[in-house]
Amino acid sequence: MIVPMRERVVAACDGASKGNPGPAGWAWVVSDEAEAPAGWAAGPLGRATNNVAELTALERLLAATDPGLPLEVRMDSQYAMKAVTTWLPGWKRNGWRTAAGKPVANQELVVRIDELLTGRSVEFRYVPAHQVDGDPLNDFADRAASQAASAQEPAGSALGSPEPPSSSGTPASAGSRRKAPRRTGGGSSGRTIKAKFPGRCGCGRPYAAGEPIAKNDQGWGHPECRTAEA
Numbered sequence: 005m006i007v008p009m010r011e012r013v014v015a016a017c018d019g020a021s022k023g024n025p026g027p028a029g030w031a032w033v034v035s036d037e038a039e040a041p042a043g044w045a046a047g048p049l050g051r052a053t054n055n056v057a058e059l060t061a062l063e064r065l066l067a068a069t070d071p072g073l074p075l076e077v078r079m080d081s082q083y084a085m086k087a088v089t090t091w092l093p094g095w096k097r098n099g100w101r102t103a104a105g106k107p108v109a110n111q112e113l114v115v116r117i118d119e120l121l122t123g124r125s126v127e128f129r130y131v132p133a134h135q136v137d138g139d140p141l142n143d144f145a146d147r148a149a150s151q152a153a154s155a156q157e158p159a160g161s162a163l164g165s166p167e168p169p170s171s172s173g174t175p176a177s178a179g180s181r182r183k184a185p186r187r188t189g190g191g192s193s194g195r196t197i198k199a200k201f202p203g204r205c206g207c208g209r210p211y212a213a214g215e216p217i218a219k220n221d222q223g224w225g226h227p228e229c230r231t232a233e234a
Contacts, residue, residue: 014076015033015069015076015077016142016144017064018146019031019081020152028052029046029153030047030049031045031047032044032062041144043161045160046148046159048153048155048157055081058083059113062117063120065077079128079142080132088117133146147169148168197218198216205229
């Protein structure tokens with residue numbers, strides 16, 4: 005599906021994994037001039053992690069939109085966003101290894117996204133997930149990805165699919181939409197604390213004393229990196 009040409013495209017994408025790893029799905033949505041959902045697509049991934057689902061959603065969005073148009077991408081995954089906006093140049097310089105010398109996780113997806121980003125204007129915007137009165141496009145993508153993960157079937161406007169339901173089962177337009185936080189995988193803890201001492205995250209970047217950190221399989225590091233190796 006190639007989204008029709010416009011002067012500028014505003015979109016959101018999201019991934020979901022029921023168990024991390026577990027049944028997973030991806031989704032993206034593009035808006036009309038009023039930033040209401042105008043076209044969307046979602047699909048299953050079988051068993052995969054949140055990170056794979058998030059990166060796949062971005063890859064599918066980039067592949068579906070006109071590379072000649074400026075694109076704004078709204079995401080609630082700091083891992084996926086930082087992977088392609090902050091860490092990617094260093095990974096390429098290091099031969100697709102992290103600063104710690106480990107192979108880059110989900111390298112094939114990151115390489116494909118890098119190819120799709122080349123030569124086009126893309127602005128990434130982080131939006132917090134599961135917020136009352138949060139970003140409606142991100143909420144739509146979140147619901148579509150969750151539905152695809154659960155049903156393990158493709159859906160979208162091109163298929164004539166109805167709008168994905170809210171997690172509560174009420175119509176998407178009704179009330180607020182509070183959702184339980186997603187689980188983090190690989191034995192990671194959802195608890196975030198302030199670092200007593202400076203240190204270095206598994207991604208290779210340092211953190212300072214007093215900075216929020218979270219437990220992951222390699223020790224302590226940035227909260228957004230705690231599932232990066234999943």
